[in-house]
Amino acid sequence: MANALGAVDWEDLRRQARHLENEIDAKLVAFSKLGINSGSKLVNTDEVPLLDEEHVFENMASEIEALLAKLMSINERMSELQPNGAAMLHTMQRHKDILKDYKLEFNKIRNNFAARRDREDLLGSVRKEIDVSGLNRREMYMKENQHIQASDRLLNDQISIAVETREHLMTQRQTFKRIQTRLNDISNRFPAVNSLVQRINLRKRRDSLILGLIIGFCTFLMLLYAFH
Numbered sequence: 001m002a003n004a005l006g007a008v009d010w011e012d013l014r015r016q017a018r019h020l021e022n023e024i025d026a027k028l029v030a031f032s033k034l035g036i037n038s039g040s041k042l043v044n045t046d047e048v049p050l051l052d053e054e055h056v057f058e059n060m061a062s063e064i065e066a067l068l069a070k071l072m073s074i075n076e077r078m079s080e081l082q083p084n085g086a087a088m089l090h091t092m093q094r095h096k097d098i099l100k101d102y103k104l105e106f107n108k109i110r111n112n113f114a115a116r117r118d119r120e121d122l123l124g125s126v127r128k129e130i131d132v133s134g135l136n137r138r139e140m141y142m143k144e145n146q147h148i149q150a151s152d153r154l155l156n157d158q159i160s161i162a163v164e165t166r167e168h169l170m171t172q173r174q175t176f177k178r179i180q181t182r183l184n185d186i187s188n189r190f191p192a193v194n195s196l197v198q199r200i201n202l203r204k205r206r207d208s209l210i211l212g213l214i215i216g217f218c219t220f221l222m223l224l225y226a227f228h
Helices: 002-041 053-080 086-227
Strands: none
Touching: 002 053, 002 086, 053 086
């Protein structure tokens, strides 16, 4: 009777163990894919995903841990049974090895995810620092460019003033040259003008002298005629 009950318990535990192993195996496959996809989506920290993959990852990890705990409990109950031959002992060991492999795979996936998350967090912080430094550098370049443009405008204004001053001085110089030329022309013409004026004055004095002689002669004739 005890052997019959033990056989029933053994078969029931084996059935539960196989069911849990199949469920854990399927969840580990999905868990591994989720860890890879979540790690790749952590690269772009500017995008907000519709579903928090990290939260889903942790929930699935909790579910797998619970299933592993159940499987370990079943294996312990199987170990409490008296082995009925080498086949039963081999099956017990096989279930223990499967549980061990599942634990190793689970811890590997979770550790890889944690390491990938830490690496991406570090890269994200470095990227932000680079972006901030790049922004500060761009602002510095923009300010320097504005300063250079302002200096160029000031220099162009000074050059324009200098050009206008030069043109004004050249105009004044040409005006002075024309005035000097006219003065030279006038000075060159002065001897002829003086000579003409002198001739006019001589003619006026001569005409005055002749007119005076004529007037005197006429006066003399009038007096001579009056006294006769």
